Amino acid sequence: MLNSKIEKRMSSISGIGLFASQVIEKGETVWSPTLELMEKIHIDDLHVLSESEKHDWIKHSYQIGDTLYKDTDDTRFMNHSCSPNVVDLRDILVATRQIQKDEEITWDYLPYMNPYLVFDCRCGNQNCVGTIKKGILVSMKA
Numbered sequence: 375m376l377n378s379k380i381e382k383r384m385s386s387i388s389g390i391g392l393f394a395s396q397v398i399e400k401g402e403t404v405w406s407p408t409l410e411l412m413e414k415i416h417i418d419d420l421h422v423l424s425e426s427e428k429h430d431w432i433k434h435s436y437q438i439g440d441t442l443y444k445d446t447d448d449t450r451f452m453n454h455s456c457s458p459n460v461v462d463l464r465d466i467l468v469a470t471r472q473i474q475k476d477e478e479i480t481w482d483y484l485p486y487m488n489p490y491l492v493f494d495c496r497c498g499n500q501n502c503v504g505t506i507k508k509g510i511l512v513s514m515k516a
């Protein structure tokens with residue numbers, strides 16, 4: 375479940391993103407798992423889905439072991455950043471620093487990405503790694 379101070383808006387990183395509607399303090403819980411708001415599927419069962427369902431799972435799911443998980447609430451819109459303001463701490467996400475009102479909420483979710491997702495990061499940070507794919511960095515930005 376997302377912190378109630380977070381809302382969806384258009385993002386300059388990618389599509390829709392999540393933004394702080396008011397200040398979120400350092401260490402504050404940004405997201406905690408709620409089983410009722412999550413779907414899961416074994417990674418080998420992706421092929422039985424329709425193309426659009428498969429695409430949705432690849433775009434929005436994260437992987438732990440052989441299982442893919444997908445949030446059914448707005449959590450799925452959290453964008454990646456190479457310099458995020460949220461970090462995973464056991465099974466919750468917390469703010470690494472004070473997040474200002476109107477700032478986008480970002481997480482480096484590379485360790486949890488499913489192996490089918492590849493994308494060009496547009497986080498705009500100096501340390502941005504460019505094309506992101508699980509396990510390897512495909513290219514470096516010039």
Ligand SMILES: [Zn+2]
Pocket residue numbers: 455456457495496497498499501502503504
């Ligand atoms: Zn980046």
